[in-house]
Amino acid sequence: MLVNNRKEWLKARQKGIGGSDAASVLGISPWKTNVQLWEEKTGITEPEDISEKEVVRFGKESEAAIRQLFQLDFPEYQVSYDEFGMIANEPDCPFIFATLDGELTDGSGRKGILEIKTTEIRRFIDWKKWNGQIPDYYYAQIVHQLLATGYEFAILKARIRERGEYG
Structure with a gap:
C-alpha cells in the first residue's frame, strides 16, 4: 500500500486489520475490546x-534511538x-497489513521484523x-505482522522502565 503521510496512513488503517489491532480482535488487548475495534472499523x-498521550509520544519519539x-x-x-x-498480505488477505518499526535483513537475505516496545513497570x-x-x-501483534509480511522471523526490542513500588 502506498501511503505518503499520517492522514493517509490513518485512513488506510480503517480498511483492514493492522498489527496493533490483533490483540483486540482476539479479545486480549488491555486497551480496546474487539467490539470497540469493530465499531471503529465499521464507522460506527x-x-x-x-497520539498526544504521554506514553504514546514517549514510545514514538524513542523508536529511532532504540532502532539505532x-x-x-x-x-x-x-x-x-x-x-x-x-x-x-496480498493477494490472499489484503485486509491484513502491518506497519513495521523496522524491517530486518540477515546475512543470508532472510527478511524479518523488528518490533519496538516501550513500557513501564x-x-x-x-x-x-x-x-x-x-x-x-504483543505476541499477537508480532504473529499478525509475520502473517501480513510473510517474513521468516521477528525480534522484539523492549525498553522497560521501572516506576512505583512493587514486591
Whole structure:
C-alpha cells in the first residue's frame, strides 16, 4: 500500500486489520475490546486519537534511538524503516497489513521484523507479564505482522522502565 503521510496512513488503517489491532480482535488487548475495534472499523464510532498521550509520544519519539541501539548491538542485521509503509498480505488477505518499526535483513537475505516496545513497570503484576516471555497482546501483534509480511522471523526490542513500588 502506498501511503505518503499520517492522514493517509490513518485512513488506510480503517480498511483492514493492522498489527496493533490483533490483540483486540482476539479479545486480549488491555486497551480496546474487539467490539470497540469493530465499531471503529465499521464507522460506527471514531477511533480515539491517542497520539498526544504521554506514553504514546514517549514510545514514538524513542523508536529511532532504540532502532539505532539495535543496529549497534546486532550489526549482522540490516535495518530499514518506512514511517508510513504498510505491507499487506496480498493477494490472499489484503485486509491484513502491518506497519513495521523496522524491517530486518540477515546475512543470508532472510527478511524479518523488528518490533519496538516501550513500557513501564509499576506493579509486580506488570513484571509477571514479561517474566521470561512476551506479553500475549504483543505476541499477537508480532504473529499478525509475520502473517501480513510473510517474513521468516521477528525480534522484539523492549525498553522497560521501572516506576512505583512493587514486591
